Amino acid sequence: ALFVAASHLEYDNQTLAFEQRAAQRVAMVRQGLNEAVEVAAVANQLFATAGPVTRAQFHDFTAPLLKRHPFIKAFNYHRVVAGGERAAAEAELQGLRAGTVITEKHGGTQAPAPQRASYSVVWYLEPMAGNEPALGLNASAHAEVTEALARAQASGQVAASDLLDLAQDSTPQASFELIMPVYGAGGKLVGDTAAVIRGRELVRTIFDGTGLLEDQGIHLAVYAGSEPQASRLMFATAGAGANAPRDRVAAWVAPDYTGRLERSFSVAGRTWLVQVAAAPRAFLPDHLGSLTMLVGGILFTLLVTAFVQTTAARARRVQQLVRERTADLKRSNLRLVEDVIARRRTEKALQESEQRFRQLVAMSSDWYWEQDKDFRFTSITGDFAGKAGIAAERLFGKTRWECVPDLEDLPGGREHIACLHAHQPFQEFEYQAEDDQGATRWFSINGTPLFDDTGAFIGYRGTGSDITARKLTEQRVYHVAQHDVLTGLPNRSLLQDRLGQAVAYATRSGFPVWVMMIDLDRFKYVNDSMGHKAGDVLLVTVAARLRSSLRDSDTVARLSGDEFVVILSEHANEPLTRDIVQRVMDAVARPVMLGTKEFMVTCSIGVAVYPSEGTSADSLIEHADIAMYSAKKQGRNNFQFYTPAMNEESLERVRIESALRNALERDEFVLFYQPQVDLATGHIVGMEALIRWNHPELGMVPPNRFVPVAEETGMIVPIGAWVMRTAAAQAKAWQDAGLGQVRVAVNLSARQFGDPDLISGIEAVLADTRLPADSFELELTESLFMSDVTPAVDLLHRMKALGVNLSIDDFGTGYSSLSYLSRFPIDVLKIDRSFVNDITDDANDAAIVSSIIALAHNLKLSVIAEGVETAEQLDYLRSQGCDEMQGYYFSRPLPAADFEKLLRERRCLPVLQLDEPLAI
Numbered sequence: 007a008l009f010v011a012a013s014h015l016e017y018d019n020q021t022l023a024f025e026q027r028a029a030q031r032v033a034m035v036r037q038g039l040n041e042a043v044e045v046a047a048v049a050n051q052l053f054a055t056a057g058p059v060t061r062a063q064f065h066d067f068t069a070p071l072l073k074r075h076p077f078i079k080a081f082n083y084h085r086v087v088a089g090g091e092r093a094a095a096e097a098e099l100q101g102l103r104a105g106t107v108i109t110e111k112h113g114g115t116q117a118p119a120p121q122r123a124s125y126s127v128v129w130y131l132e133p134m135a136g137n138e139p140a141l142g143l144n145a146s147a148h149a150e151v152t153e154a155l156a157r158a159q160a161s162g163q164v165a166a167s168d169l170l171d172l173a174q175d176s177t178p179q180a181s182f183e184l185i186m187p188v189y190g191a192g193g194k195l196v197g198d199t200a201a202v203i204r205g206r207e208l209v210r211t212i213f214d215g216t217g218l219l220e221d222q223g224i225h226l227a228v229y230a231g232s233e234p235q236a237s238r239l240m241f242a243t244a245g246a247g248a249n250a251p252r253d254r255v256a257a258w259v260a261p262d263y264t265g266r267l268e269r270s271f272s273v274a275g276r277t278w279l280v281q282v283a284a285a286p287r288a289f290l291p292d293h294l295g296s297l298t299m300l301v302g303g304i305l306f307t308l309l310v311t312a313f314v315q316t317t318a319a320r321a322r323r324v325q326q327l328v329r330e331r332t333a334d335l336k337r338s339n340l341r342l343v344e345d346v347i348a349r350r351r352t353e354k355a356l357q358e359s360e361q362r363f364r365q366l367v368a369m370s371s372d373w374y375w376e377q378d379k380d381f382r383f384t385s386i387t388g389d390f391a392g393k394a395g396i397a398a399e400r401l402f403g404k405t406r407w408e409c410v411p412d413l414e415d416l417p418g419g420r421e422h423i424a425c426l427h428a429h430q431p432f433q434e435f436e437y438q439a440e441d442d443q444g445a446t447r448w449f450s451i452n453g454t455p456l457f458d459d460t461g462a463f464i465g466y467r468g469t470g471s472d473i474t475a476r477k478l479t480e481q482r483v484y485h486v487a488q489h490d491v492l493t494g495l496p497n498r499s500l501l502q503d504r505l506g507q508a509v510a511y512a513t514r515s516g517f518p519v520w521v522m523m524i525d526l527d528r529f530k531y532v533n534d535s536m537g538h539k540a541g542d543v544l545l546v547t548v549a550a551r552l553r554s555s556l557r558d559s560d561t562v563a564r565l566s567g568d569e570f571v572v573i574l575s576e577h578a579n580e581p582l583t584r585d586i587v588q589r590v591m592d593a594v595a596r597p598v599m600l601g602t603k604e605f606m607v608t609c610s611i612g613v614a615v616y617p618s619e620g621t622s623a624d625s626l627i628e629h630a631d632i633a634m635y636s637a638k639k640q641g642r643n644n645f646q647f648y649t650p651a652m653n654e655e656s657l658e659r660v661r662i663e664s665a666l667r668n669a670l671e672r673d674e675f676v677l678f679y680q681p682q683v684d685l686a687t688g689h690i691v692g693m694e695a696l697i698r699w700n701h702p703e704l705g706m707v708p709p710n711r712f713v714p715v716a717e718e719t720g721m722i723v724p725i726g727a728w729v730m731r732t733a734a735a736q737a738k739a740w741q742d743a744g745l746g747q748v749r750v751a752v753n754l755s756a757r758q759f760g761d762p763d764l765i766s767g768i769e770a771v772l773a774d775t776r777l778p779a780d781s782f783e784l785e786l787t788e789s790l791f792m793s794d795v796t797p798a799v800d801l802l803h804r805m806k807a808l809g810v811n812l813s814i815d816d817f818g819t820g821y822s823s824l825s826y827l828s829r830f831p832i833d834v835l836k837i838d839r840s841f842v843n844d845i846t847d848d849a850n851d852a853a854i855v856s857s858i859i860a861l862a863h864n865l866k867l868s869v870i871a872e873g874v875e876t877a878e879q880l881d882y883l884r885s886q887g888c889d890e891m892q893g894y895y896f897s898r899p900l901p902a903a904d905f906e907k908l909l910r911e912r913r914c915l916p917v918l919q920l921d922e923p924l925a926i
């Protein structure tokens with residue numbers, strides 16, 4: 007608003023200034039015109055006062071006027087010439103200027119005037135120079151002149167003609183004449199005077215020296231008429247008539263000065279129009295004040311807006327902040343409430359947990375302890391005194407190693423203390439300590455380090471328990487695990503330990519170590535004939551003798567059964583000699599009292615030496631074992647040192663084992679049959695099937711070379727099945743061939759005995775071969791029943807239920823007690839070859855054989871003696887009532903074809919006549 011108001015004010019100022027300046031210009035034009043009229047009147051005055059005026063007078067009179075008023079182009083005197091005077095007039099004019107005739111100018115071309123009744127001829131013309139064409143011109147042919155003259159005549163005043171083209175101007179210029187009539191005598195119009203005025207020059211002269219025309223800010227136009235018509239325009243400065251009108255609103259907001267002033271006035275009987283217009287002006291200079299105000303206003307507004315904006319924004323931010331804070335507060339409040347609830351819940355849970363903990367601690371065998379950062383006990387709960395037998399007060403303020411002075415020296419003690427100093431958790435650290443009664447107890451503790459919020463170590467917390475009972479049990483178990491229960495000697499496990507130590511010592515010291523493998527001769531016999539208890543007594547006695555015959559530093563261990571191992575380490579002043587081995591043998595060989603009987607027991611010893619050729623630390627026991635077997639082969643009560651050659655035998659085992667794998671598939675096994683002869687009739691009543699292995703490279707391999715290997719590897723199961731099937735089929739074939747109801751016996755190994763498919767296998771063999779079950783006999787060794795009798799009894803009954811015969815092979819060599827026999831569904835006892843062999847030389851063996859026969863008959867069992875080689879042996883057996891025999895004396899085991907021959911020949915044993923004396 008201020009800007010608009012100021013603009014209007016500025017506009018008013020400009021209007022005022024313009025109007026003043028316009029009025030000044032109008033006044034000057036008017037005055038100039040009046041001045042011209044005056045001059046024209048003065049020129050006419052000459053004629054009025056002086057009467058007829060000569061050309062010279064006219065010249066003299068007008069010359070100064072022309073000089074003073076340069077805007078006057080010429081002064082004319084128009085003389086009225088009648089039509090008849092034309093020629094004379096022209097002649098006079100030609101005297102002035104050759105060739106001059108009365109002319110008229112129409113449409114821009116000047117030509118001699120047509121014949122008229124009268125002419126108003128330009129008669130005097132001043133100055134002549136420059137106006138020559140006008141001389142002789144008929145002015146009355148020009149309506150502008152005629153009309154002005156008429157007005158002048160009527161008014162008696164100078165009359166201005168309309169604008170006209172002058173004859174002397176080749177290009178039309180806005181000119182007019184100021185005319186006044188000249189009367190002759192009698193008031194007759196004789197002519198008129200005219201001041202020829204160039205409009206442009208008139209105006210220029212008016213403003214000459216004022217500098218107003220040069221004012222670019224104002225345009226000026228002068229019209230010889232009341233209307234601003236182009237045809238009447240006498241003068242105009244450049245730019246006059248411009249000024250496009252602006253739109254209203256713009257004009258109202260910032261009115262731009264568009265001054266325009268028109269004034270008309272009457273001079274010389276004619277209306278003159280002066281038009282003054284302000285030139286378009288630069289807006290800025292005229293509106294500096296208002297614009298400054300506008301800019302200032304806008305800036306102020308902007309500043310205020312910015313201020314308001316900033317303030318509003320701040321207010322909004324504050325509001326937002328308040329909202330956020332309020333929301334935060336609400337959330338915090340909510341969280342606080344939740345925290346309070348959670349804390350209450352936690353506190354309750356804590357109380358419950360503490361109560362639970364107390365109850366559990368009270369019920370558990372553990373106690374709970376805490377230590378400060380110096381590892382001093384600060385708290386011990388959970389009936390420590392009751393559980394550990396130590397008053398807790400004894401421990402408060404002390405470290406564990408202050409309470410248990412030798413803690414550091416215990417196994418893991420140093421590591422435990424280092425672990426504490428490293429602030430690490432620990433588990434199941436076990437240590438020994440004395441309780442308040444002075445008894446030694448074992449404790450186990452677990453602990454974890456404690457740290458405060460800053461991570462600083464503040465102590466330990468943990469549990470403890472009394473593990474004395476467990477420790478004692480462990481010690482007992484350990485001892486049991488490491489020792490043989492019967493003899494108290496180290497067992498195989500401890501032996502390995504000791505052996506390791508001895509080897510390490512030998513390696514370190516360079517002194518040799520000897521390992522002796524000791525096996526009691528004929529221990530099985532003692533066990534069987536005198537019972538397990540006697541066997542145990544014998545073993546305990548031998549163990550004690552071995553122990554006492556050796557140094558304390560030597561190890562005597564029991565491996566299994568009657569096998570003992572001795573480790574002897576040589577020392578600087580005690581060289582190992584063969585005498586030591588002999589001493590051991592002698593000690594064992596002393597008579598032993600078993601019950602009321604005195605018994606002689608001998609042993610076989612194998613010795614392996616480390617270091618020695620071919621014996622590594624790992625193979626010591628194996629080599630001692632090989633040496634011991636070698637000793638046994640040599641005969642009883644013997645010892646052998648291991649030599650690499652002995653190892654050959656074991657290597658052969660490996661060879662056999664690998665070859666055995668494919669033997670069955672390759673059909674390399676054959677069965678030999680050895681006849682079993684009835685001693686009463688002398689007839690072959692049966693045969694024992696004995697396997698042979700017809701190896702392509704090894705030749706005919708006897709069973710004692712491969713059966714043990716097959717047993718160890720389990721291959722005996724399929725091989726045994728093949729034997730049963732082949733033997734049964736063979737027996738059936740011979741029976742069918744009418745060679746008698748011969749019985750066939752096959753050996754059953756321990757592995758087969760343990761085979762769950764055994765019964766079904768036998769059943770299938772009998773079904774498939776259709777051999778009568780009572781023609782099939784299974785030979786079992788006593789060792790089959792050694793471990794557990796009950797399942798064996800059950801199995802034997804199931805076998806027996808099939809209808810087959812069962813015999814006990816190698817009777818007398820095994821471990822089984824004779825008393826078991828009554829529980830077994832046995833049909834036959836087979837006296838071992840070793841007893842038969844010696845019956846004629848050894849009274850002992852003869853007694854054993856006769857008692858076996860008596861026992862078997864008592865149990866309603868028949869007896870067969872194997873390994874009968876001589877007639878003496880046969881006779882003795884016969885005399886003792888033995889039922890059957892088998893042995894080289896009658897026949898070696900034969901291939902099937904040879905055996906068949908025997909059957910066909912009906913070969914039989916000569917039967918003794920009852921009256922012949924028995925050769926014993």
Ligand SMILES: Nc1nc2c(ncn2[C@@H]2O[C@@H]3COP(=O)(O)O[C@H]4[C@@H](O)[C@H](n5cnc6c(=O)[nH]c(N)nc65)O[C@@H]4COP(=O)(O)O[C@H]3[C@H]2O)c(=O)[nH]1
Pocket residue numbers: 680695696697708709710713726729752753754755785815816839872873874875892893894895899
């Ligand atoms: N010195 C001497 N020996 C005689 C005399 N009469 C028979 N023999 C031999 O004594 C062994 C008797 O068989 P065994 O005690 O069951 O002892 C058998 C038996 O335990 C086992 N065996 C043989 N064939 C089989 C089989 O098919 N299966 C199983 N599991 N073992 C078998 O191999 C052992 C040895 O068999 P063989 O070498 O055939 O040896 C046979 C036989 O040839 C004699 O008058 N003097």
